[in-house]
Amino acid sequence: MSMIRGENLSFSYPSSYDTIFENVDFQIDTDWKLGFIGRNGRGKTTFLNLLLGKYEYRGKIHASVQFDYFPYAVSDKNRLTTDILSEVCPFAEEWELLRELSYLEVREDVLWRPFVTLSNGEQTKVLLAALFLNSGHFLLIDEPTNHLDMKARGIVSDYLKRKKGFILASHDRCFLDGCVDHILSINRSNIEVQSGNFSTWFANFQRQQEFERNQNVKLKKNIDAMQKAAQRTSVWSERIEVSKYGNGPIDRGYIGHKSAKMMKRSKSIEVRQQRAIEEKSRLLKNSETVEALKINPLFYFADTLVTFSDVVPIFDGKEVCQPISFEVKQGERIALDGNNGSGKTSLLKLILGRQIEYQGVISVGSGLKLSYVPQDTSTLNGSLSLFIETNKIDESLFKAILRKMDFSRVQFEKKIEDFSEGQKKKVLIAKSLCEQAHLYVWDEPLNYIDIYSRMQIEKLIKEFYPTMIFVEHDRAFRNTIATKSIQLTVK
Structure with a gap:
């Protein structure tokens, strides 16, 4: 050791x-x-x-x-x-x-x-x-x-x-x-x-943060009370000191002693107040603020958005998986499950209309608006301003979402290729959250994304109920979000 x-x-x-x-x-x-x-x-x-x-x-x-x-x-x-x-x-x-x-x-x-x-x-x-x-x-x-x-x-x-x-x-x-x-x-x-x-x-981190929040409130009240007490004591001390010089017979020694005592009390309160301020400054330095995100899913006029009937993606002339049949209905959050290479990403791309060889029948609803988060972030480069312009998204909303996902303002000045992998993925998710869609198609959206942001996205989906079809191997996310799983079996 x-x-x-x-x-x-x-x-x-x-x-x-x-x-x-x-x-x-x-x-x-x-x-x-x-x-x-x-x-x-x-x-x-x-x-x-x-x-x-x-x-x-x-x-x-x-x-x-x-x-x-x-x-x-x-x-x-x-x-x-x-x-x-x-x-x-x-x-x-x-x-x-x-x-x-x-x-x-x-x-x-x-x-x-x-x-x-x-x-x-x-x-x-x-x-x-x-x-x-x-x-x-x-x-x-x-x-x-x-x-x-x-x-x-x-x-x-x-x-x-x-x-x-x-x-x-x-x-x-x-x-x-x-x-x-x-x-x-x-x-x-x-x-x-x-x-x-x-x-x-x-669990320990949450308990510590709750203790520090309570302690922070308590200290704030104590500091406010001590500030007012110090001000009152200081005023009283000054009035007593002034009274030494009034008319008539006055015991100036007694008054001076009383004034000094009040000043000492005032200084003692100030010292206690400063200690409380120092203690307060040590609290909540590691606090993680996770603001609520929003999404505006569109309601489709029909109950069924997408239908797969005996669909099999084909690569190099070979069938990737066993024929698969299922429907994506309004309000469902469908997780595609299967080993790597079983065709999960291919099925998502078929919904998007990508040119992939396949057998079977795919029916995508007329006028269906889609929002897509791809696995790959390697194509992201240039400034955020260029990304916003290219994708025609609302700049204020997009940056507000990124701020809520723990982006500092200084990040907005960097090139996207200089972001961490998790930050790049957040750019793609923020874009999707800006888009009003009937169906959100997310392919391994959580790769590289930190735990707090994962929980934040889980809470968002549970609150707004977007219709989704996604691939994600994070078991905790899957268990929280998916309303149904579709199993793909390698051929």
């Missing part, structure tokens, strides 16, 4: 608009399974890169372990998987690798296939298996779930539960609860480490 410690850690990018970290301290046991959480743009990936020594910073980081990072950068994906994994973990025996793959339910024949032919989920699993075979290393795992379907997330979570000595950055609440024993959180003003899983941390 050893420790990773940070002292007075401060960092900002040379061309950055704001400081990422300022004088933060932390201490991590290298045997812990750490879940790493924080709102988008707070610096989770930056923090991992600081541990890796990629950036210059102020302060100190003490560590006696070597760090490995996932996702591992594979230079040539056309090479055999076994050759790539030999590069990742050069001292591991083949039997050890096969053992790890069996835990992750990966067939051993993937080792003898070119890496590029593996699915995204298989690539994630084999690289994690190899990285954990580097004995004595501490693994930094950055958002591994974005290429994993729901079943694969369960398998990887169970696998990580077997391990120790890692930091796992993820926004999937169920995934974190299944495999971590500590939470490392980047808050508004500091970095904290707590024992327990995400649910434990979140």
